[in-house]
Amino acid sequence: MVTGCSVLLAVGVAGHGLLPRLPGRLSSLAETLLPWSALTVPVLVAVALLRRAPVAAVVALLVPAVAWLTVFGGILVDKSSPGGDLTVVSHNVNQANPDPAGTARSLLAAGADVLALEELSPATAPAYERVLADAYPYHFQQGTVGLWSVHPLRDARAVPIMPWTRAMRATVDAPGGRLAVYVAHLPSVRVGLSGFTARARDEALDLLVAEVRAEPERRVVVMGDLNGSTDDRALRPLTDRLVSAQTEAGAGFGFTWPARLPAVRIDQILLGGVRAASAWTLPATASDHLPVAARILLPPEPGP
Secondary structure (H helix, E strand, O other), X not given: OHHHHHHHHHHHHHOHHHOOOOHHHHHHHHHHOHHHHHHHHHHHHHHHHHOOOHHHHHHHHHHHHHHHHHHHHHHHOOOOOOOOOEEEEEEEOOOOOOOHHHHHHHHHOOOOOEEXXXXXXXXXXXXXXXXXXXXXXXXXXXXXXXXXXXXXXEEEEEOOOOOOOOEEEEEEXXXXXXXXXXXXXXOOOEXXXXXXXXXXXXXXXXXXXXXXXXXXXXXXXXXXXXXXXXXXXHHHHHHOOOEEHHHHHOOOOOOXXXXXXXXXXXXXXXXXXXXXXXXXXXXXXXXXXXXXXXEEEOOOOOOO
């Protein structure tokens, strides 16, 4: 039994993308929590040892561990490099944030060229605007999302992914050339009796993907609270087109939520037409999410 469970675990980890879609979107839930599958290995080993089955214990240790390291080993390595042309930061600041001014000051310390905020509210947005005004002369906010930039913003507009505004798009006129930046906050997901209730998130994601596919700029950054990990198959329409800055140039999983004991990375910086030199999470603020940051490289724009 232990040997069979160990093999099934290894197959599930290594081949999670090939597994069939389970009812209630449970496949998405399993993929979101996939990094934590390593915790089942000591349990299987302990069961095998209690049954005095040393061969099964060795199988339980080695087979899932090899599969897990094959999938996630590269993520644990520090892939950051010096340099970069632009620092971008994204943060779900929590609409009930008790200290928006303090959160804004913490974000200023990151020295971002472009700063995206999600879960702004009528009560907290003025505090962010006041604290960030001197450092960021260019600012656009729609609904609960906003973008602050040290470089000029053009063509800023809301992106309709929900009945109320939780996404926006703007062109950043950076010194290295134009960059289309999307800020998005996809609907929350819940785990209930009916499974992983992610229908609203997935529907909003489809609308966001359609906007990104139609984007005329070659260089694109999508950042925000996507309420899903890059392992989640539901995000593939986006992650098949864009690269995670954390995966490309970070060290470790970069978990962001909940801030006090991060267990999943649902806050993302995704790149198209540009590369990340480094990616990291920032220190906790008064929000329930950690901020995420990346230093990106802007390739030369193609000539006329």
